[in-house]
Structures are given as C-alpha cells and as structure tokens.
Amino acid sequence: MKDIKNRGLVFNGKPTPVPYFTFAVTGVCNYKCSYCCIGAENHGFEGEEISLDEMLEIAGLFYERGVKVFRITGGEPTIWKPLEDLIKGIHAIAPDTQVNLNSNASLPRKLLPIIERNAERFTLRVSVDRMTPAPDTPKVWTSRLQETLQEARKFVPVRLNMVVMRSNMHELPQLMDLCNENDFDLKLLDLYYNRDFFGEDGKTMVDINQFWWQQFVPILDTLSSVMEEKGFEFMNQYDHGNFGIPLPIFTNGKIYISVKDSTRGTHFHDACKGCSEYRCQEGLYSPMLSSTGTLHVGECRFKPYMTEMRGLSMEDKAKGVDKMLTLFKETKLSQSKLSEILEAYRAEAAVQQGLAPETHSPFNRSYKAEHL
Ligand SMILES: C[S@@+](CC[C@H](N)C(=O)[O-])C[C@H]1O[C@@H](n2cnc3c(N)ncnc32)[C@H](O)[C@@H]1O
Numbered sequence: 001m002k003d004i005k006n007r008g009l010v011f012n013g014k015p016t017p018v019p020y021f022t023f024a025v026t027g028v029c030n031y032k033c034s035y036c037c038i039g040a041e042n043h044g045f046e047g048e049e050i051s052l053d054e055m056l057e058i059a060g061l062f063y064e065r066g067v068k069v070f071r072i073t074g075g076e077p078t079i080w081k082p083l084e085d086l087i088k089g090i091h092a093i094a095p096d097t098q099v100n101l102n103s104n105a106s107l108p109r110k111l112l113p114i115i116e117r118n119a120e121r122f123t124l125r126v127s128v129d130r131m132t133p134a135p136d137t138p139k140v141w142t143s144r145l146q147e148t149l150q151e152a153r154k155f156v157p158v159r160l161n162m163v164v165m166r167s168n169m170h171e172l173p174q175l176m177d178l179c180n181e182n183d184f185d186l187k188l189l190d191l192y193y194n195r196d197f198f199g200e201d202g203k204t205m206v207d208i209n210q211f212w213w214q215q216f217v218p219i220l221d222t223l224s225s226v227m228e229e230k231g232f233e234f235m236n237q238y239d240h241g242n243f244g245i246p247l248p249i250f251t252n253g254k255i256y257i258s259v260k261d262s263t264r265g266t267h268f269h270d271a272c273k274g275c276s277e278y279r280c281q282e283g284l285y286s287p288m289l290s291s292t293g294t295l296h297v298g299e300c301r302f303k304p305y306m307t308e309m310r311g312l313s314m315e316d317k318a319k320g321v322d323k324m325l326t327l328f329k330e331t332k333l334s335q336s337k338l339s340e341i342l343e344a345y346r347a348e349a350a351v352q353q354g355l356a357p358e359t360h361s362p363f364n365r366s367y368k369a370e371h372l
C-alpha cells in the first residue's frame, strides 16, 4: 500500500489552518472547456503582473507559518514562461516544500523536461474529462496524452482530475480502470457554479443556470455502485481542517480516489454573511495569489477578504498573509445553499413521483438556481 502522506492528500501535521497555498500564475489557456471561463482560476483579475521575486517572498511567508505545499494552476501554467523558475524557487525555500502542478498536459515538450528536472517534491495533476471525443471538453484521453502521462509517471506521482457532469459520467468506470492500470490517483470534482461558462460552443455567457442545472451531478449520490463494482472501499473522510469541502477518499489498495462533492457542505466565516453570494458552493477554499498579486480566497471575490500584495513592504505582505490565515482559522463547516436546494428538490420530487429520494435525479426538469 502506498503511503498516502506523501501524495499531497494529507495535511502536513503543522498547526497551520490551510494545507496548501495556490498560485494562479496566468489566465491564459490554449483550451476552452465547456465548464471553464476566461481566466479560469485567475478569473476577474486584470493589471500588471506581480514579479517572480514577490511571488517567492509570499511563498516564504506562508512557509514560515507552516504551509509547505504550493499548488500552481491557471489558465494553463505550462504557457507561463517563468514556470520552472517558480518551481525551483519554491523548492529552494526549504528542503521540505512541495509543488503540486495542475495542467492539461497538452504541451508535453514544455511539461516533461520541467518534471524531469524538478521531480523531487513534485506531483502532477492532469485534467481528463473524456475517454472519447465530445464537444464539451478538449480534455480527452488520447494515446498522445497516455504517452505523456506514462513518461511523467516515471518521475513523479500523477493524479487525474475529472469534472463529473451529466454528459461524461458514463465514462467514469473506464477512467477508473485506466487510472488503476497506470497507477494514477483520481480526483472527482463536481461542477462549480461559475460566473460564466464557455459552454459547448466555446463562447462565454451561455445561460449559466441552464448549463449548471443540466450538467451538475451530486457525485456521492451516484457513485456508490460504481465504487463497489470496481472494488473501491471508503477509506476516510479527509477533512482539511478549516478548508473547503471535506473530501471522502476511496481506495482499492493500489490507487486513491478523492471526491469533491459540494452538496456535503463547506467552510464559511461569519464575515461571509456580508457577501451577496453567501452561502456559495465552494466556501473558503485555498488562499490564492492571482497573477496580478491579489491575495484572495479561491473562487471567492469578496473584497474584504482580498489584499493587494504587489509592491507592499515585507512587513505589510506579512500582515496580508496573517489576515488570510486568521480568516481560515475562524471558519466553520456548514451546509451551502446548494445542499438545501437539492434536498428540497429531492424531497418534493420524491413525493410527486413516489420515488425514494436517493433514487431520484434532480435533473429531470429545470430548476432555478438564482438562489445560489
Ligand atoms: C482551472 S484548471 C487550471 C489548470 C489546467 N488548465 C487544467 O485544466 O488542469 C484547474 C482545475 O479546475 C477544474 N475546473 C475548471 N472549471 C471548473 C468548474 N466549473 N467546476 C469544477 N471544476 C472546474 C478543471 O477541470 C481543472 O481540473
């Protein structure tokens, strides 16, 4: 059995309220996945880019406060020129820092040499949504991708990320087999409610409600039979402390599957009550630095939680980091509105149709998501 502690899944034991810190290094991407939007995780931030030196100063401040794992995302990070310098810089902070890189792995000639040269304390997370070509995502399993990932696996642990939607959930069993054969872990993500979506035609501002309600799947409700069929057992509930949505982890003794299902609740701070999106789907999830130097919380765009770090003195940067960590320390796990909406919907549908709630899909008719 592999040691799960070395796989970036477990909180590192230090008394810090967050298991990792995220850099969204660019909003640029060469793909347009239907569920993503312009800027992706760097969405909504414009202006001059923060320098690499300042990024590493901020990483150092998080390290001093017990955070050892640094996630790099985008857009597509392999498009961003200083990527390798950032990785090397994080590794140079201390001998126990770790880098987790999210990528679509579409640029193997850029990606693979970086992995080979920086393999120690590095994991790769690659998004794959489809086994067969389809209009809703370019992230399809191909022989070229397989070669890239098998090459990467010679040097670093590889995990696949799949956004589970109505359109691709039937391909999940095949993807699980493939992960097992290739020794890749798997993370299943439910669809989060973006401010806009590219949609299948690759253009922004499709009907957000319609797209989300048509495609959203409460993963844990639908997963148990597949897990059993494929020989995966529930291992533990990985609760990151004060951080995001708790993740149940399943294993077959060889690989791990973690499941991010936002219907099970997430973390909020009391100050969230002043936000127009309270209680949003993701909650307080990952302190993150945008490419323009805004320190903020994951998908959250609540201004009082943000600090503009670019150009600040070290002392003021440290204050920004402390403010962020205090915020996370004070969060509480509670249900999101989504949980209530789905519960109410299931109960009503079950009564109307004489079905047990857990056997009923909430997607048989349209439902307004304005309350989210
Ligand atoms: C924004 S991407 C950036 C890194 C890289 N381009 C990639 O696709 O892996 C990071 C992760 O966010 C996921 N993601 C993007 N939009 C999402 C959404 N609306 N709901 C759930 N996951 C989403 C992607 O599938 C991917 O696994």
Ligand code: SF4
Binding pocket: 029, 030, 031, 032, 033, 036, 037, 040, 041, 074, 075, 076, 104, 127
């Ligand atoms: S999810 Fe798709 S569109 Fe969004 S950044 Fe990743 S590869 Fe690009």
Ligand code: SF4
Binding pocket: 268, 269, 271, 272, 275, 276, 277, 278, 279, 280, 281, 282, 283, 284, 285, 297, 299, 300, 301, 302
């Ligand atoms: S968007 Fe931010 S402030 Fe608003 S509820 Fe979500 S986590 Fe809290």
